[in-house]
Amino acid sequence: MSKKIILGVTASVSIYKSCSLIRVLKKEGYLIKVIMTPNSTRLISPQLLESLTQDKVYVDMFSSYQYSLEHISLAKWAEVSLIVPASANTLAKLAWGLADNLLTSTFLALPSSLPKILAPAMNSNMWKNPLTQRNIKILKESGFKIIPPKKGVLASGEKGEGVLADLEDILKAVKPYL
Secondary structure (H helix, E strand, O other), rough: OEEEEEEEOOOOOOHOOOOOHHHHHHHOOOEEEEEEEEHHHHOHHHHHHHHHHHHHOOOOOOOOOOOOHHHHHHHOOOOOOEEEOOHHHHHHHHHHHHHHHOOHHHHHHHHOOOOEEEOOOOHHHHHHHHHHHHHHHHHOOOOOOOOOOOEEOOOOOOOOEOOOOOOOHHHHHHHHOO
């Protein structure tokens, strides 16, 4: 039986790498449901991710007129959860228990025993900011696995830490749970 993966996608320049991750996971037979933050849809089309997953992409908590607890049903469906890329904004929301979009609501509804993996990507100053580092510490203490960003050329053209980890490193971190 295929493992069921929730893949969260947030607004980060490295969002395009989530497409490659989906391709690799699908090729290996995993079932993937993507939840995008509303801001991430300004960087990449949900339709693109739907074509890669061959499944609906979830964005809006209130997209239908029917009574639905989509965040609960998605949390019950998942066997592994990850967010690639994880923005500073989403890290902060998860660390402090804020559930103001479908992605953060779903992650807060996940069973505590379910693997939760985050691959942050952001500007170096944002990554090194004491507030972000405090949020990372809180998330680790809460059972989240963090795949740290690497050093490289950032979207600003500067060099520094904050570049999304290599796909191979992300897969290496996820594989033990699949």
